Amino acid sequence: MIPFQSLVQTYETPLYVYDFDAMKEQFETLKEAFRGRKSILAYAVKANSNLSVIKHFASLGAGADCVSIGEVRRALMAGIPAYKVIFSGVGKRDDEIREAISSDILYINVESEAELGRVEMIAKELNTKARISIRVNPNIDPQTHPYISTGLHDNKFGVEIDAAKRMYIRSKNSDSLDAVGIHFHIGSQLTQLEPIYEAAVIVADLMRSLSAIDIDLKFFDIGGGLGVRYDDEITITPYDYAQAILGAIKGLDVTIICEPGRFLTANAGYFLTKVLYEKKNGQKRFVVVDGAMNDLIRPSLYNAYHRIEALDKSGEASLADVVGPVCESGDFLAKEYPLPMLEHNDVLVVHSAGAYGFGMGSNYNTRGRSAEVAYQDGTARLIRARESFDDLIALEREYL
Numbered sequence: 001m002i003p004f005q006s007l008v009q010t011y012e013t014p015l016y017v018y019d020f021d022a023m024k025e026q027f028e029t030l031k032e033a034f035r036g037r038k039s040i041l042a043y044a045v046k047a048n049s050n051l052s053v054i055k056h057f058a059s060l061g062a063g064a065d066c067v068s069i070g071e072v073r074r075a076l077m078a079g080i081p082a083y084k085v086i087f088s089g090v091g092k093r094d095d096e097i098r099e100a101i102s103s104d105i106l107y108i109n110v111e112s113e114a115e116l117g118r119v120e121m122i123a124k125e126l127n128t129k130a131r132i133s134i135r136v137n138p139n140i141d142p143q144t145h146p147y148i149s150t151g152l153h154d155n156k157f158g159v160e161i162d163a164a165k166r167m168y169i170r171s172k173n174s175d176s177l178d179a180v181g182i183h184f185h186i187g188s189q190l191t192q193l194e195p196i197y198e199a200a201v202i203v204a205d206l207m208r209s210l211s212a213i214d215i216d217l218k219f220f221d222i223g224g225g226l227g228v229r230y231d232d233e234i235t236i237t238p239y240d241y242a243q244a245i246l247g248a249i250k251g252l253d254v255t256i257i258c259e260p261g262r263f264l265t266a267n268a269g270y271f272l273t274k275v276l277y278e279k280k281n282g283q284k285r286f287v288v289v290d291g292a293m294n295d296l297i298r299p300s301l302y303n304a305y306h307r308i309e310a311l312d313k314s315g316e317a318s319l320a321d322v323v324g325p326v327c328e329s330g331d332f333l334a335k336e337y338p339l340p341m342l343e344h345n346d347v348l349v350v351h352s353a354g355a356y357g358f359g360m361g362s363n364y365n366t367r368g369r370s371a372e373v374a375y376q377d378g379t380a381r382l383i384r385a386r387e388s389f390d391d392l393i394a395l396e397r398e399y400l
């Protein structure tokens with residue numbers, strides 16, 4: 001049990017707490033599912049990009065999937081070896097491509113023909129060969145929230161099969177490109193196995209047809225997206241997931257790259273917030289807390305559900321909206337949520353906040369971002385200090 005009450009005493013609220021032992025367990029469970037095959041679990045850094053979190057996964061042997069050069073720098077700084085770092089994303093600036101190539105990372109996931117042209121040009125300037133992989137958009141509906149669906153032609157991500165083929169042929173004929181992998185990532189918080197399997201089959205078939213024209217790829221990159229339980233979702237087990245992938249790639253001699261983010265961190269994270277007061281507008285009950293949408297935006301952005309626990313409180317529950325101090329009606333952590341009567345300074349623990357929590361935070365309303373604490377082997381340590389007012393204004397000019 002994590003001693004939330006004493007962590008609140010020490011570090012105050014709002015506060016993120018990460019259970020590093022739980023992260024390790026998730027990592028090892030997934031790694032184990034791919035046992036017997038060459039595989040790299042490349043942690044999707046955007047899910048939780050705190051350097052200590054990345055370092056924790058580095059110590060377990062993880063690679064990193066990054067979507068900006070800033071994330072690439074974080075991964076390398078945290079001790080992920082360059083040969084396990086991948087740079088993905090639909091829009092990369094020239095300077096980002098240049099730095100990624102110079103850093104000698106595993107490969108760049110290319111998402112358009114135009115991007116391939118930029119990568120080729122920059123590699124040529126650098127007098128080197130850029131290792132690349134191409135993100136295929138298999139046009140599969142992943143059956144998740146539209147904001148986190150990425151594998152349909154309606155989404156901005158990846159290229160169609162025919163374009164991918166052209167790009168591989170172009171790479172083969174280029175002195176500056178070295179195509180080493182193939183990639184797909186159809187969405188996040190996936191709870192249905194079928195779409196993942198279908199996408200894997202389509203991409204594996206493309207890999208076989210490339211092989212027939214002498215284009216042999218080493219890495220089969222299945223992206224991330226494995227869903228977790230926030231409420232009562234029935235999720236895909238790592239074993240079934242791995243078996244489906246292995247079924248799709250039968251006969252191919254490849255290293256599997258898997259890019260889990262949410263799966264590794266979501267349920268290992270807690271967001272702690274204190275009750276400021278209760279109020280009623282007519283019959284409507286509100287619990288006003290010191291955490292807000294700038295700390296945890298998932299409820300506001302996706303109407304996401306997070307389980308909320310009123311720490312050390314009992315009594316009959318009635319429905320309340322849990323809202324923060326930010327001046328937006330969309331600023332809520334929960335709607336119509338059953339909670340006992342609460343008082344000033346009671347602590348609410350918002351569960352499943354370890355992925356897309358702190359990282360999606362902002363300074364809206366001139367609110368400093370929360371502190372972050374790691375809990376491991378029964379001890380807690382601060383891994384990011386609370387932002388102060390001075391931190392918030394540090395880059396502003398001409399105000400005097």
Ligand SMILES: *Cc1c(COP(=O)(O)O)cnc(C)c1O
Nearest residue numbers: 044088188224225259260261262
């Ligand atoms: C976001 C992302 C991931 C991780 O997604 P999760 O749902 O957190 O597992 C993996 N790969 C790519 C390319 C991504 O954009």
